[in-house]
Amino acid sequence: MGEVVQMHFTTPDYVIFALLLVASTCIGLFYALSGGRQRTTQEFLLADRSMSCLPVSLSLLATFQSAVAILGAPSEIYTYGTQYWFLGVSYFLGLLIPAHIFIPVFYRLRLTSAYEYLELRFNKTVRIMGTVTFIFQMVIYMGVVLYAPALALNAVTGFDLWGAVLAMGLVCTLYTTLGGLKAVIWTDVFQTIVMFAGQLAVIVVGAHQAGGMGEVWRKAMNGSRIASLDLNPDPTERHTFWTLGVGGVFLMLALYGVNQAQVQRYLSSRTEREAIMSCYVVFPCQQVVLCLGCLMGLVMFARYGEDSPLDKGYAPPCGALSTISSAFNSLATVTMEDLIKPYCPGMTEAKATLLSKGLALAYGLVCLAMAYIASLMGSVLQAAFSIFGMVGGPLLGLFCLGMFFPWANSIGAIVGLVAGLVMAFWIGIGNFISRMAVPTPLPPFINATAMPVPGNMTTAVMTTIMDSITSKPKPRGLQALYSLSYLWYSAHNSTTVVIVGLIVSLLTGPSKEKYLTPGTVYPVLGNLLFFLSKLRKSLQDHNDFILHNSLRECLPKFNSVLSGQMCALIDIVC
Template structure:
């Protein structure tokens, strides 16, 4: 299926416009001359572009390819994932964002040093770097491979073009360019998916016909209330387990936290979370609808022998090219949609990796570094990670079935990092030793279950899934088969497993919940055994008092005891705690400085005072907003 001139024109236009955004922000305004401007867009972004950037970062090309194929294979049960979006975005908006924003952080892992110590911060940073470096090569290579399987689009030409363009605008334009290109790429993704749905529906005979065929073949799923965590997809697995997955992505992931911190005020950051919610629902509905249209289309149109050859990861590409081949320009729009997903995810990875490397690993050792030099190093780091991404894409092409483990690593690491932040925010007694041991235990548990699942789970066996027309696809141990096994998990695991085999069959949607809980339990146990942290020595600005806020009807004296000795930011113990001014961090990492630091657009009234306690110096500001 060859591309036409119109298709290439639309695809090239996507790359040119993305590069132009980076050049514009490199040459206009401050020209990305400061670290704050390059890494945090000078904390000047409004909520809507931030929300669309959050959405684009989450909606990678892997999801664009995988979700429709999941719906085709297993039905619409995956749609219930939308039930987790409410809590998965509400909790970050009211728990994580206020703490991160009021501390005026640049890297989320700075919080770990303020709450624990520098060693915990470095451990968290290295874990995040490992997670993103492994994943970004896969995100770049997988869609190019899937597209190459069904078109004449050159594989390595696509990989190199995407990688270099993304590196260019990320290095030149900083976070502001990344956010605005995400906005543009989000529009392209919506347009591409809508084009596929509209044309596909027309060729099937209308949406009524699509729904009729899906119903007749049992693809419209009911509510499965089975509480068994070893079932791959149930309502509880998707709606409850998905909350922890969302928290690991939208609560503590640096790529998302950095967007919150780029907002011009805390309220704008919270509004971005609210705005993402309806957008996520629309994206999920479009993906599910695309899968149903694909299923209905192949019930009435048999695949040719040539079309049957691509691996399962290319099903969606095969469908799109089959449906849009007679409409010049629309295949190019789909390619732009697919690669927009990759560009948005990869550019976010470059920028966040440059941020944590600069702020957590380099700058603490050179506190007197000039602003111009720090900005230059940040840009070089973004460039370096861009080139590293191309190298990881090449390694992905040589990994074969091992790639399944590489893709799974992203999910394995997210849960332990979520547990580490929750341990610090919700449990004042946790100490640095408990935090490090808990993180190691959580990672060990994650890799034990994840690798055990890959090795022992029967769905990795040679029994290959069927192609859309019912043709058996012979297993060949190729990269594409490995990606398909991970994205689609198409062969359900048999029942009546026992022992470790059943343990390894834990639904992937529970990974974040299980691994984060492991970090918290082990961290608390080690903290109690090695001497818990005294509440008076904990900076109250790093703690979220869960119980006092949930039990706000209790008398103030009782709620004060629930704080475990941590000072309350208010004197009257009322439920509504005013915003605190952010302290300024000195070169040695302590919190100090004059009262101030409220976000732009907020007015404070009242008197503040500085206090040194337990080795920490911090500013307490009583305000009325």
Template sequence: MKFGAADYAIFVLLLVFSLGIGLYYALSGGKQRTVQEFLLANRSMSFLPVALSLLATFQSAVAILGVPSEIFRFGTEYWFLGCSYFLGLLIPAHVFIPIFYRLRLTSTYEYLELRFNKVVRICGTATFIFQMVVYMGVVLYAPALALNAVTHFDLWVSVLTIGLVCTLYTTLGGLKAVIWTDVFQTFVMFAGQVAVIVVGTIQVGGMQRVWQLAAQHGKVSGIDLDPDPYERHTFWTLAFGGVFMMLSLYGVNQAQVQRYLSSRSERQAVLSCYAVFPCQQIVLCLSCLTGLVMFAYYQQRPLSQEQRSASPDQMVLYFVMDVLQDVPGLPGLFVACLFSGSLSTISSAFNSLATVTMEDLIRPYVGSIPEGRATLYSKLLALGYGLVCLGMAYTSSLMGPVLQAAISIFGMVGGPLLGLFCLGMFFPWANSVGAVAGLVAGLAMAFWVGIGSMVTNLQALPPGNSTPPPLVGNLTTTAVMTTLLTTPQRRTGLQKFYNLSYMWYSAHNSTTVIVVGLLVSLLTGPTRGEDVNPRTIFPVLPWLLCCLPARYQEKLRCGVRSPEEAGSCAEPASLAPEKTSNGQLNGLPEGLPPGGDHPEGEDTGEGVVRADATHTYVLRETAL
């Protein structure tokens, strides 16, 4: 199928409008002249655009292709993933967001230095950079490859166009441009999917007919309560294994946390997390309905030979071209929907990578950097990562079957990072040695299980077939995790271990980090409670066991003072890390955490801020 003039016009309008938003924020307001404006939108965003940006960031083009393909092939069981969204968003709203926001961080990994030390911070930053750099090229190249195979839309023209436009508006407009283009692209994604569902349903004969055909062929799944973690999809796997996947994305991932931190208040940040919940449910429903309509459509119209031999990620595009070919502009709308997913994901990656590189790897180790120069460096970093993305897209084209591994790396790394933050927040006695050892163990476990699963499945291919299964649709709407599918067979020993459902990867790997981290901490000398900054801890055990008498709850705190106790008698009202001009976190006297971002002498309503050469704190009037 060839694109018509209307299709090209809609696709070009998407790019022009996205670039226009970047230019607008480059030339208006503060014109992106400060690091706070460029990286955190001056902490001025309201909850709704932040929520839509959170949604769009990991609603990648690969997920738009993968989820309908999953439903088309295996039925509606994947729909139960929506049950994981409740806890997967409630926990970040009430655990992670308050801690990160009250510390007034720029990079999530600043938390690791406040809780542990600089070594842990660098390890976390390096792991995140590796995760996102590998992922960026794949999320750009994979949908372009599928589009080229089905529509003959030029592969490298689409890759270069999307990559360059995304790089330009991210570099020019900063986080404000990224968030508002995400909002626009979210509506484009909704419009493209709704168009396919509506037109496809009409051609099949109505939604009742769609559901009837799906039920007749066993595609409407019941609730499978099998607790076996080696079963690819069950209710427990999706509803509870999916919680950990959600937490790794919406709880601690820099691309998402940076949006929370751009909110004008903590309440707005929490509201944005709540607002994502219904949006995620709508996105999941649209993707699943697309898969059902596609199945019903091809029950009434046989697949062509070309479609039978196509990879699953291409099936959605074949379906779109079959259904929308007689409606000018709608194929272009779906392509715009597809690449909106890529734009939103990649622009978020550029901005978050520029942030962690600037805040974690440059400012703490370089002399004093003037604000204007620091902003310029941040823009150059965003531009540099844009070029790296194009390079990774080219590398992906040479990887062949290894492309599967590159996509899976995104999910493999998310679990250990979640475990590292949970180790710091929930276990006051964990120390920096345990944190590093736990992270290394978690990453080793993640790659052992993930790569072992791939190798085992490749070895299980039928004799004479050296081609691995195509890129398949084991893709959540918020993450990319690929499992190679082969004919089900009984496995024992390590082979069975490698067959662990991909939905449990995050839970398994984060648990490894916590267990190893706690053991090493106990062996090397646990951290004393009085040495822990109380604002970096979430007292999970006292909270879960709140019915216990007060003396037992006090023991469960492991000697960590409550924030109220820490804030009395000439101690700070705010525990935000105060930075010097080179971005380093100031050291503070023992028992005196970092102060707020107030100029000396400002009355904050809680006392008057005083500062010396290295410390900022609030002197409160306290009745003794």
């Protein structure tokens, strides 16, 4: 195993880091001085609805598969093993459902903010509550994202922690304020390429230093970091196939279905078809990022063993820039469209655009303050996903309540959202306190420098597993609720909103579908019946085709046999 050596930035390192920040700033300046020069809110907030599929797809990828995923995933794999890789199973439904349900509804309503939908479906109060909840979620989240790579630079290179925070935060604020959503999307494209290059560089160099990929795999196997399929249905288990593959679907829906940062990119597409295609294009890209993150974790484990630098962090800072800039732009959008414009109907376009830029700048400064709070949150990956589960889950439930249940009314939506948020913070804070009291046990470390005898290896692993199973007490009562895996937060909290919202709606007088704004309800039953009728017709046509071909084959044979029998009968009579 290699020792962790404290490195420091040299002149070439500073040059590369500076070039990354300068290139991002130049993209913002280019879009500030070209085209319409960001003179309208339509251009500043939605890129004039002129973006094509590929840049939107890469921007969707960069927005949340950023420093948190690149820093968090390798650390997760290093510490707990490859079970986290099964999160990729959730990507399929997590992108297919937004592509064919959420995007068509939002795009056909010609929205700017996703929370406009809530007013069209319910009323203005629900819209404001949804907007404030989203602002709270993103302000906390972008603090985590900004702090994570700054911590990495400080831990690995000695680069000043808060100097890195200020440098990245101010650059993001600058190019977002100057260039609007076009600058954000094209900067995301640039930074996505840099992220892929950074991941590949870490894997290639690390694998070479560890002795090759074969040696990486051998050490990972010996170190019990290659996990098998865990079908344990216990929802309190941190990572199993069900928490990752099923609970992860709800997390992906909260991210890619109703989150303003992603919805804004869908709405910037030239056509609805290109918006839908962006979901299909981002799917394989997500799988690649996930696999590269897992490989990074295994390579780091093979290279450093127990003394991994991932204990302190490593991540390309470019990942943070893409996520933070997306947060600034989406926060400026919802604040302008949901909280200011409805109460200032006489505001001119020029004044609204200037105010939108001021809001992006203000949120940038807030982000710097939130980075300090993020320094107290511990695990980057779990902190980020917990935030989205605790706040994004109730928001997902609110949109699902309006979109899939025509009889849900505004009172049910308000009570449901409040109930979901109360439940979310109750479980989330209880989980945090219980984890502080009892640290999460880590998988056993087995010396990966020497290859044990296969029989002894099996005995050692099985003994360790049996000891961990028998020594781990099963949580009961409220402790079981607090022990819920963070990947179930979105599912649990969104379901709470829907159930409470439906009950309250039925008690207070359900809405009548004929009075709802057209296009705000997705016809689940109608589309299901249409699909089943098409399937039935297809099966019937297939059966008719088979029957027709069978008759065509059988009739000549039947006729020849019949004619032969008739001839024999005539011969007998004659």
